[in-house]
Amino acid sequence: MRVAFYGSSLLSSYWNGAATYYRGIIRQLHRLGHEVTFYEPNVYDRQKNRDICPPEWCRSVVYQGNIEALRSVAAKASEADVVVKTSGVGFEDEALFDAVFAAARPGALKIFWDVDAPATLAEMRADANHPLHRQIRDVDLVLTYGGGxxxxxxxxxxxxRECIPIYNALDPDTHHPVRAESRFTADLSFLGNRLPDREARVEQFFFDAAANAPSEKFILGGSGWGDKPMPDNIRYIGHVPTKDHNAFNVTPKAVLNISRESMAQNGYSPATRVFEAAGAGACLITDTWDGLDLFLKEGSEVLAARDGQEVAEIVQALTTKEAQRIGENARQRMLREHTYAHRAEELDRILTRHFEKNRIEAAE
Structure with missing residues (x-):
């Protein structure tokens, strides 16, 4: 099927944590025979911070961040069998939603793909005038980044009409074990951009852990933390491009996952970083959240903590040998059950079923 996919960015992970999710899903859809065109706006300096060149497995279209360009690319939805608009595109999301689905031809499958569903739902419950209250009835299917x-x-x-979670996963061609690099040497590392509903939890789980383990070395990666006060044993290294993620995950004794507030409260929402780190064979420590056991077994494949004090205690007690064992167990679990090939096969079945239903209804 021909898929028109309107998202934040395929080419850059800069201020765009969903990039590897999009890449993993779309690359595998291509292998299954689907033709995907990804439309992304030139905003937030993402095009100046590309992680990949336009790939051979997806047609990439970058448009300028203005209404005229938006309308031009939205009109291209008329050429597709499947039209996907994601949340958080970053430029005139409401107008883009209306334009792409208005352009979709009769019988096309119209999908809203929410990559931050717990937060979106919280916003909608708090705002009776949120545009999605009106818009959601115009789509055939809602897909989500997770959420259970x-x-x-x-x-x-x-x-x-229907909502189906498509969880994050591992792309083993992209995230896998590599040689350690001394620039990432640490006892515990965390990678995440500074966001409003993440900052307090980073303070709780990472900064407090560093304060409670002053003899351990910590590394913080991600955009936006430069002016943030933090303990002296945390070394801030700024944005970490995708090409360095494997070394970032493999080198330290352990890496930390910290869910955003909305994700933690909802549960069943493992971040991309969970799969990237596990796929590289890293020993992962995560904040606790409902549904963790669907992806990794606590104790043998992942370590879980309720606050920064517990993170500190885990890091101080963890041996290199035990960390390596946990990391390898997690990697094997990911390869067995949680690759993007698994997700794309599931998605292929969903698209085929809904597209056939739409085709029949359009013909009647």
Whole structure:
């Protein structure tokens, strides 16, 4: 099928944590025979911070951040069998939603793909005039980055015809074990951009852990933390491009996952970093959240903590040998059950079923 995909960015992970998610899904869809065109706006300096060149497995279209360009690329939705608009594109999301689905031809499958569903649903519950209350009834299907049954129920309550989570996963061609690099040497590292609903949890789980383990070395990667006060044993290294993620994950004794507030409260929402780190064979420590055992077994494949004090205690007690064992167990679990090939096969079945239903209804 021909897929028109409107998202934040395929080419850059700069201020765009969903980049590797999009890449993993779309690359595997290509292998299954789908033709995907990804439309992304030139905003937030992402094009100046590309991680990849336009790939051979997806047609990439970058448009300028203005209404005229938006309308031009939205009109291209008429050429597709499947039209996807994601959340958080970053330029005139409401106008883009209306334009692409208005342009979709009769019988085309119209999908809203929410990569931050718990936060979106919280916003909608708090705002009766949120545009999605109106817009969600115009799409055939809602896909989400995760969220499990709570997100499915939430979207059905606001009028979605159907909601299906497509979880993050591992692309083993991209994220895998590599040689350690001394520039990333640490006892515990964390990678994440500074965001409003993440900052307090980073303070709680990472900064407090560093304060409670002053003899351990910590590394913080990600955009936006430069002016943030932090303990002296944290070394801030700024944005870490995708090409360095494997070394960033493999080198330290352990890496930390910290869920955003909305994701933690909802559960069932493992971040991309979980799969990247596990795929590289890193020993992962994560904040606790409901649904963790669907992806990794606590104790043998991942370590979980309720606060920064517990993170500190885990890091101080963790031996290199034990860390390596946990990391390898996690990697094997990912390869067995949680690759993007697994996700794309599931998505292929979903697209085929819904597109055939739409085709029949359009012909009647």
């Amino acid at each position: 049954d709570p997100v499915i129920a939430g979207y059905r309550e606001i009028g979605a």
